[in-house]
Amino acid sequence: MTSSNDEIKTEVKAYILTEFLPGESAEALTDATELVTHGVLDSLSTMQLVAFIEEKYSITLKAHEVNIDYLNTLPDITNLIISKSNG
Amino acid sequence: MSILAALKKRIGNKQILLDGGSAESVVRAGTDETGENINLGKFVFIMGQLALLALIIRQFQIQSGAFLRVALLAFIGFAIHYFLPLRYRLPFFAILSLSSIGVVFGFVNALWLIGFGLVLIAICQLPLAFWKRVSLLSITGVLYMLFSVEVIKGPWSNAIWPILGSMFIFRIVVYLYDSRHEKEPSTLAQKVSYLFMMPNVCFPLFPVVDYTEFRRTYYNDERHRIYQIGVDWMVRGIIHLILYRLIYQYVTLTPAEVTNPDTLVQFLVSNFLLYLRISGYFHLITGLLHLFGFNVLATHHRYCLASSFTDFWRRINIYWKDFMMKLFYYPVMFKLRGLGQVKALIIATIVVFLATWLLHSYLWFWLRGRFPVTWQDAVFWGTLAVVVIVNSLMEIKKGRNRSLTKKAWGIKDSMILGLKTTGIFYFICILWSLWTSDSFASWASMWEFFWNGSLNVEQALPRYFILVGAVIFGCAIYFGRASRGDETEAERASLQQTPFKISTVALLLMVAAAGMPQVYNRLGPDAASWIVSVKSGQLSRADEAALERGYYEELTRVDRFNSQLWEMYMNKPTFHWLDIKGSGLTRFTGDFLQEELVPGFASATPYGRIQTNSWGMRDIEYSLKPSSDTYRIALLGASSVMGWGVEQHQTFEAITEARFNKQGGLGRYNNIEILNFAVPGYYPLQQRTVLEKTRQFSPNAVFYVATGREESRAVGYLVDVVQKEIDIPYPRLNLIVEQSGINATMDKATVIRNLKPFRGEILPWLYQDLVTVSKEHDATPVWVFLPSINKGSWLNDLQETEAMARNAGFLIMNLNGVFDGEPADSLQLEEWDKHPNGRGHELIAEALYDAINQHRADLLSP
Numbered sequence: 001m002t003s004s005n006d007e008i009k010t011e012v013k014a015y016i017l018t019e020f021l022p023g024e025s026a027e028a029l030t031d032a033t034e035l036v037t038h039g040v041l042d043s044l045s046t047m048q049l050v051a052f053i054e055e056k057y058s059i060t061l062k063a064h065e066v067n068i069d070y071l072n073t074l075p076d077i078t079n080l081i082i083s084k085s086n087g
Numbered sequence: 088m089s090i091l092a093a094l095k096k097r098i099g100n101k102q103i104l105l106d107g108g109s110a111e112s113v114v115r116a117g118t119d120e121t122g123e124n125i126n127l128g129k130f131v132f133i134m135g136q137l138a139l140l141a142l143i144i145r146q147f148q149i150q151s152g153a154f155l156r157v158a159l160l161a162f163i164g165f166a167i168h169y170f171l172p173l174r175y176r177l178p179f180f181a182i183l184s185l186s187s188i189g190v191v192f193g194f195v196n197a198l199w200l201i202g203f204g205l206v207l208i209a210i211c212q213l214p215l216a217f218w219k220r221v222s223l224l225s226i227t228g229v230l231y232m233l234f235s236v237e238v239i240k241g242p243w244s245n246a247i248w249p250i251l252g253s254m255f256i257f258r259i260v261v262y263l264y265d266s267r268h269e270k271e272p273s274t275l276a277q278k279v280s281y282l283f284m285m286p287n288v289c290f291p292l293f294p295v296v297d298y299t300e301f302r303r304t305y306y307n308d309e310r311h312r313i314y315q316i317g318v319d320w321m322v323r324g325i326i327h328l329i330l331y332r333l334i335y336q337y338v339t340l341t342p343a344e345v346t347n348p349d350t351l352v353q354f355l356v357s358n359f360l361l362y363l364r365i366s367g368y369f370h371l372i373t374g375l376l377h378l379f380g381f382n383v384l385a386t387h388h389r390y391c392l393a394s395s396f397t398d399f400w401r402r403i404n405i406y407w408k409d410f411m412m413k414l415f416y417y418p419v420m421f422k423l424r425g426l427g428q429v430k431a432l433i434i435a436t437i438v439v440f441l442a443t444w445l446l447h448s449y450l451w452f453w454l455r456g457r458f459p460v461t462w463q464d465a466v467f468w469g470t471l472a473v474v475v476i477v478n479s480l481m482e483i484k485k486g487r488n489r490s491l492t493k494k495a496w497g498i499k500d501s502m503i504l505g506l507k508t509t510g511i512f513y514f515i516c517i518l519w520s521l522w523t524s525d526s527f528a529s530w531a532s533m534w535e536f537f538w539n540g541s542l543n544v545e546q547a548l549p550r551y552f553i554l555v556g557a558v559i560f561g562c563a564i565y566f567g568r569a570s571r572g573d574e575t576e577a578e579r580a581s582l583q584q585t586p587f588k589i590s591t592v593a594l595l596l597m598v599a600a601a602g603m604p605q606v607y608n609r610l611g612p613d614a615a616s617w618i619v620s621v622k623s624g625q626l627s628r629a630d631e632a633a634l635e636r637g638y639y640e641e642l643t644r645v646d647r648f649n650s651q652l653w654e655m656y657m658n659k660p661t662f663h664w665l666d667i668k669g670s671g672l673t674r675f676t677g678d679f680l681q682e683e684l685v686p687g688f689a690s691a692t693p694y695g696r697i698q699t700n701s702w703g704m705r706d707i708e709y710s711l712k713p714s715s716d717t718y719r720i721a722l723l724g725a726s727s728v729m730g731w732g733v734e735q736h737q738t739f740e741a742i743t744e745a746r747f748n749k750q751g752g753l754g755r756y757n758n759i760e761i762l763n764f765a766v767p768g769y770y771p772l773q774q775r776t777v778l779e780k781t782r783q784f785s786p787n788a789v790f791y792v793a794t795g796r797e798e799s800r801a802v803g804y805l806v807d808v809v810q811k812e813i814d815i816p817y818p819r820l821n822l823i824v825e826q827s828g829i830n831a832t833m834d835k836a837t838v839i840r841n842l843k844p845f846r847g848e849i850l851p852w853l854y855q856d857l858v859t860v861s862k863e864h865d866a867t868p869v870w871v872f873l874p875s876i877n878k879g880s881w882l883n884d885l886q887e888t889e890a891m892a893r894n895a896g897f898l899i900m901n902l903n904g905v906f907d908g909e910p911a912d913s914l915q916l917e918e919w920d921k922h923p924n925g926r927g928h929e930l931i932a933e934a935l936y937d938a939i940n941q942h943r944a945d946l947l948s949p
Binding site for chain 2: 020021022024025028029033037038039040042043044045047048051061062063064066067068069
């Protein structure tokens, strides 16, 4: 489970860096980085991220899960994916 | 640690989590339980700042007297709250919030408001399917709407409905939505705190605080940092409000005053910057919430410095944006994503702006009993929707600059940012001006100078455009380099540094000192006058005129929140406030006078009986001709002179008349009669026609009662009769109309603009004619100046007007200062009605009696 957590986190991190933070160093995006409050995840990028997550992990997210509680940090996103995957 | 202590700590920690606190809160609160995080030095420092804030709120009359009481309650409550263990703080805040309702509304009405609110909360808790609870809430909401517009009357005050609406219409929706998906069930304290949160009772316009955010941010940081942020934001809010007042009173223009590029920019920019009022209040509110541990995010973020339309939407009223995203945008996006990202985005954005438009109108229903549907709203929200959609599509295609670290910015990037921000700022100002305009014609008339050839070379220079643009350009570059999140963290981190706390204290001391007469009187007359006007929050010239019109007609644009007037109207009863106009008191005359009082009218009003005599005067009966030992005065004036809102025997005219007759008349005359020809809503030019009516009563003197803004009111009436194509029986006025080229097809702003070169002729003509005609009929013409109860812009032209009256040949009785020494609110009818009450009339009568005695010789000379 732990390695799965790390894999998911790494994949999500890579996607965010590529799509929303081009040119940013990977070290700048840490587990503590607040993606929503930092403005990295706005309405447009959030929906893009949702589309990526749903397609990549074959899960379906709901509208109420698109908020700061679930998407603000990499660990939050990872936990959401894990919990949806486990049903 | 003993077993008992460990158990207490465990119970306390569980309670913290149940109260919505984060795990970090448990760690911090653990120290609170033992009092280790109580720092008396920091506490005293914060209390000191709150004391200064309270002083400033009082000095500058921020919001209302009710807010001062609620702020004091909050600050004293903070002092208690600080020492409470964490588990008691939220219930304490809930009780404090409920108490604040009692402070403002009194015990009985507070109970009604709280009761109605608790019904809504109870419906949310019913063990029913979600859609059934929504249906029940909707039905209850409709019932409350019927209560609010008095279709169903009850024993409560109608004043509770705007506040109940403000508290519940949005937050109950958010609460219901969030409670469906909450991870931990919320406690009663959380629900009550959220839905009744102070200081909502004082602010009909209140930020839509998100419920999840409300719980999530509760003590999610070191407590003293949260408190200091709160103080900083309240100071920021005060500064916004002071800047708002300066702009409102000294910078705003009416559309008629726009004649060249500089005045156009002045109008556009000052009109938009009136929004400082809203951002000021919202900073004050969220700052106050911080004092009780709610570390909520800022409501606004440098909204003048948006570099795109989507950026503007993200910066202005952030809570509303988040509310729309949660309830409308994301649900629609998720529902429609099968159509593709672009189509879903377009539809979702349209839904958001449509919902914004409708919900704003819904809010106004609760505040004013009307559901406005105006073209201005449609154009504003529609245009904003289109530009945000276009911007969003561009961002999808080209991406948006995001970064986690500060990057080096080159000159080119800075220039582009500056230009974009300046462009967006001006676009928003223009759109905002259209939104707040009275009519498209008056808005469009402001731009006519571009093509009507009325400008000379010097006037055409866009100095203000360049100056304002340069300021926005510079600020955009200076501030625009950090993202919102970075700045938030930077701001928060910097608060730990002493210089920032000192700057807050310095600002507080400066503002508090500036509000003291002992200080501002030493700054020179101009500065002192500015400070006094800012302290009093008086109405602007335009709003004073609007308020006066509003006594007699329903103003349809008072729902623009950038006007100070709307707040006054907030408190005005929706129906039946001295509803004299529609009750048959006046009738249309079909001539220059337009209307007059109906003879033999009688009716009851909330402030007593109003009746007219057989001659159509609001007065006792008089014979047509006076007896030989009676000195007769014909009194000309408007609503204050007529005695709006007081009984006939309470009017200053009746009091003065009775006093003279009791004390033996005037000179050789044993009796005095003062015939009250005043009619509510009369303007100076109408008095020329009233003078003709007085002749048959053979007055010995004609007392013309002037009030402030005589010249603009005279011009305003001429504009009115021209637009209504009413015949003007005075050759001089007809000549002015002809020479100015005005006619009924023109919009009001253009007519006023065209009359500007002739303004200086209208009032002098009126005064000269009044004097000439009075003397021709052996009546002594007397100019009586009656001041407004509140100081205001009406003072500006008093000297000039008095000189005009003197030059025309009037005997002058200037009653300015008659109300000095007594508090204004003890002399006026109501907060929203500045007419003098009974006590006000007594003071006027006393001053008039003395003035008549002083001029006895002139009045009695043949």
